[in-house]
Amino acid sequence: MILTKIHTLSNLPDLDEPDQEHRFKSHYTIQAHDKDINAITIAPNDKIFATGSQDKVAKVWDLQQGTLVGTCKGHKRGVWSVKFSPVDQCLATSSGDKTIKIWSLNDFSCLRTFEGHTNSVLKVDFLTSGLQLVSSGSDGLVKLWTIRTNECVTTLDNHTEKIWALAVRKDENMVVTGGADSMINFWQDFTEIEYAEKKQAQAEQVLKEQELSNYLMRKDWKNAITLALSLEQPFRLLQLFNQILRDRPEHDTSITGLEAVDNVLNGLSLDQIAKLLGYVRDWNTHAKNMRAAQTVLHAVLKGRKIQEMVEIPGIKDLLDGLLPYSERHFQRVEALSIRSYVVDYTVQAMDLMTMMGDMDDMELLNGEMDEDDDRANLRAQRKAEEERMAKERHAAFEAARAATVGAPMINGAAVIVDDGDDDDEDDESPEDADEASGSSDAEQEEQSDEDME
Numbered sequence: 475m476i477l478t479k480i481h482t483l484s485n486l487p488d489l490d491e492p493d494q495e496h497r498f499k500s501h502y503t504i505q506a507h508d509k510d511i512n513a514i515t516i517a518p519n520d521k522i523f524a525t526g527s528q529d530k531v532a533k534v535w536d537l538q539q540g541t542l543v544g545t546c547k548g549h550k551r552g553v554w555s556v557k558f559s560p561v562d563q564c565l566a567t568s569s570g571d572k573t574i575k576i577w578s579l580n581d582f583s584c585l586r587t588f589e590g591h592t593n594s595v596l597k598v599d600f601l602t603s604g605l606q607l608v609s610s611g612s613d614g615l616v617k618l619w620t621i622r623t624n625e626c627v628t629t630l631d632n633h634t635e636k637i638w639a640l641a642v643r644k645d646e647n648m649v650v651t652g653g654a655d656s657m658i659n660f661w662q663d664f665t666e667i668e669y670a671e672k673k674q675a676q677a678e679q680v681l682k683e684q685e686l687s688n689y690l691m692r693k694d695w696k697n698a699i700t701l702a703l704s705l706e707q708p709f710r711l712l713q714l715f716n717q718i719l720r721d722r723p724e725h726d727t728s729i730t731g732l733e734a735v736d737n738v739l740n741g742l743s744l745d746q747i748a749k750l751l752g753y754v755r756d757w758n759t760h761a762k763n764m765r766a767a768q769t770v771l772h773a774v775l776k777g778r779k780i781q782e783m784v785e786i787p788g789i790k791d792l793l794d795g796l797l798p799y800s801e802r803h804f805q806r807v808e809a810l811s812i813r814s815y816v817v818d819y820t821v822q823a824m825d826l827m828t829m830m831g832d833m834d835d836m837e838l839l840n841g842e843m844d845e846d847d848d849r850a851n852l853r854a855q856r857k858a859e860e861e862r863m864a865k866e867r868h869a870a871f872e873a874a875r876a877a878t879v880g881a882p883m884i885n886g887a888a889v890i891v892d893d894g895d896d897d898d899e900d901d902e903s904p905e906d907a908d909e910a911s912g913s914s915d916a917e918q919e920e921q922s923d924e925d926m927e
Contacts, residue, residue: 526553568595597640610637740777
């Protein structure tokens with residue numbers, strides 16, 4: 475049985491007299507919890523108070539009567555701390571189950587649960603007019619929570635043991651914690667100062683970026699490179715070197731594309747060289763940025779002595795990151811160079827095949843021309859043969875007519891007398907001679923057509 479005693483101080487004499495004996499009188503005593511009571515707090519309106527116990531519950535009581543108003547149940551382990559909100563009708567509790575809960579004082583239901591500590595949460599309190607919570611735990615951490623978003627916005631770590639005590643100054647500008655490590659830490663709110671510094675830094679950043687753009691437009695490479703290094707903008711620096719490489723003059727003999735840029739790289743300090751080589755190492759990991767990275771590396775190494783390079787901070791780690799990717803890039807370039815020979819061979823072979831094709835086309839054209847000439851000759855021969863045969867037929871016809879006119883008439887018909895020596899040949903009439911001549915002409919035409927084909 476755990477009892478709670480309420481004492482009244484209204485009938486006490488002046489407490490400013492330390493020598494006078496004071497006796498406190500118990501106003502009432504109530505049985506509050508079944509186990510140890512770890513925390514007790516009074517509401518800002520002085521009408522109710524709350525208790526937290528190892529029996530896993532927090533209870534709200536009427537301050538004047540001592541009657542139970544409500545019970546907050548939900549923690550899985552003992553309640554270590556209870557605190558009323560200064561503005562809202564709610565109660566915050568922290569427990570050995572590593573959680574913080576906010577309870578409604580209207581129906582005593584759980585409104586929010588905060589998780590983030592790795593051990594028991596020993597203390598909790600409100601900050602920022604009830605908009606935030608601050609807690610401490612057995613994990614030695616102090617955490618700041620935003621109630622609206624239910625997230626931890628800051629974790630403070632300066633204790634080595636459990637943090638048993640936590641107090642907030644009245645103006646909420648400072649938090650004091652004490653722990654089992656016998657240390658007391660004072661935590662002050664620098665939010666407004668940090669915000670002002672951040673805004674000022676952003677304004678300066680904008681001005682410097684505008685200044686960098688102006689240097690690039692004026693092609694003031696020295697100030698542009700040094701300002702880009704100071705602003706820690708490797709991407710802008712990479713764009714700068716790529717632009718210089720693209721705009722390299724035709725007969726330029728510098729390393730980077732401009733003699734002025736080579737001089738700027740040679741004049742950088744060792745810290746700036748270390749930062750630049752760090753950027754080069756990152757650029758060198760991508761094949762598309764390899765050209766700019768290797769160009770800048772070449773310019774830096776050529777303009778520095780070995781003794782100076784050894785003094786660069788972290789040079790060993792930088793070289794360890796540069797060498798593997800550089801070897802890979804050179805192997806790829808060598809492989810591409812070898813493959814380019816195949817392209818040359820292919821182009822030469824294509825030229826040779828083109829020349830051979832032209833020769834074949836000329837021979838084919840000459841053959842077609844010879845064939846056309848043969849056909850023309852055959853046509854001329856056929857025409858001459860036809861003319862000769864026509865002349866022969868005409869001469870034979872004229873000879874037959876002449877013989878008919880001079881022959882004797884027998885019964886009104888002309889008789890042709892053959893004086894030839896060959897008695898075996900039959901007499902032929904003019905019509906038979908014409909038929910024979912026509913047959914011979916037809917055979918000659920067929921023979922000429924066969925020759926043409």
